[in-house]
Amino acid sequence: MNIHTKLTTVSIALLLALTSACANSSFSHRDRNADPDRRLDQLLSAYEAGRSNGINSSGNMLVDADRTRNAIERLALEFPSHAPTLMAAATLSYEAGEPEKAQNYLDQLFRAQPAHPEAGVLRSRIAVDEGNLQLAQRVLAMQIQYTPDNAALREALSGVLYMQGDLSGARAAIDAAANLGAPAWRVAYHRGLLAEAAGNSGEAQTQYQACIDAKPSFSAAKSRLSGMKSQGG
Numbered sequence: 001m002n003i004h005t006k007l008t009t010v011s012i013a014l015l016l017a018l019t020s021a022c023a024n025s026s027f028s029h030r031d032r033n034a035d036p037d038r039r040l041d042q043l044l045s046a047y048e049a050g051r052s053n054g055i056n057s058s059g060n061m062l063v064d065a066d067r068t069r070n071a072i073e074r075l076a077l078e079f080p081s082h083a084p085t086l087m088a089a090a091t092l093s094y095e096a097g098e099p100e101k102a103q104n105y106l107d108q109l110f111r112a113q114p115a116h117p118e119a120g121v122l123r124s125r126i127a128v129d130e131g132n133l134q135l136a137q138r139v140l141a142m143q144i145q146y147t148p149d150n151a152a153l154r155e156a157l158s159g160v161l162y163m164q165g166d167l168s169g170a171r172a173a174i175d176a177a178a179n180l181g182a183p184a185w186r187v188a189y190h191r192g193l194l195a196e197a198a199g200n201s202g203e204a205q206t207q208y209q210a211c212i213d214a215k216p217s218f219s220a221a222k223s224r225l226s227g228m229k230s231q232g233g
Contacts, residue, residue, distance in 0.1 A: 036079045040088060043072050047092070069096070076105065081112040087119055099126045115146030121156045128160065136160045151180035158190050167194055185215035192224065201228055 050065035069092045076082070076089045090105035106123045109116060120143030127136035140157040147153065158173035174182075174190040192207035208225040211218060 036075060036082045036085055039075060040072065040082075040085050043068055043075065044088060047072070076108075080108065083109050083113040083116060083119075086112070087116070087122075090119065090122060094122060094126065099129060102126060115143070117143055117147050117150040117153050119143075121152055124156055124160060128163070133160055133164050137164070149180055151177045151182040154180060155182050155186065155190070162190070162193060162197070167198055170194055183214075185211045185218060185221075188214065189218070189221050192221065196224070196228070204228065 047065050047068040050068060072085065072092060073089050076085045079085055086105050086109035090102040090109065093099075093102035093105060102122070103126055106119050106126075109119050110123075120139055124136035124139045127133070127139060137157065137160050140153055140160060144150070144153050144157065154173050154177035158170045158177060161167075161170035161173060170190070171194055174187060174194070177190075178184075178187045188207045188211035192204045192211060195201075195204035195207055205225055205228055208221045208228075211221040212225065215221070
């Protein structure tokens with residue numbers, strides 16, 4: 001199983017949720033006096049439309065997703081302390097397979113706004129990709145100090161601790177995430193992994209089934225449950 005499924009994924013949908021609702025104007029219009037939040041929202045909406053079907057919201061203009069990404073990076077140059085734009089640029093760089101570029105944007109973001117849970121989760125994921133679990137843990141622990149009520153940080157920390165073999169720490173982190181409102185299906189999946197790692201096959205199967213009941217489309221839980229049953233676990 002891909003270890004990255006244990007970490008909270010940062011997505012374009014999340015970025016869209018972090019910005020205000022956009023007006024239906026062309027993303028190519030560049031008004032230097034415009035609010036960067038508004039401009040970013042327009043660009044992210046255009047990027048998502050271009051990535052999904054190549055057509056913008058009006059249905060009559062082809063959208064080049066790479067050009068939109070470049071526009072977001074120009075916006076980051078224009079507003080070098082605007083955290084949402086830096087987060088967007090970092091996320092798109094990561095999705096494009098450019099983790100070093102993503103890391104540079106995140107470093108710039110943290111200088112402007114040290115407390116940023118979503119950036120912390122992405123930075124930890126880059127560290128995991130590099131095999132640096134200790135760095136991932138430190139990044140998440142620091143962000144938890146800033147924002148102790150953020151469920152995504154606790155959930156990501158649980159995944160990192162699990163990969164380090166710290167099952168008790170991982171359980172405490174996922175329990176905290178659950179108490180803070182993390183999605184029930186992801187909590188169940190984490191708990192299933194932890195129970196399986198501890199040799200408690202009955203509890204693991206119960207948790208995987210709970211995950212499937214809450215999220216039938218989640219194939220990872222189905223695969224692990226089927227594998228355990230095939231071995232008579």
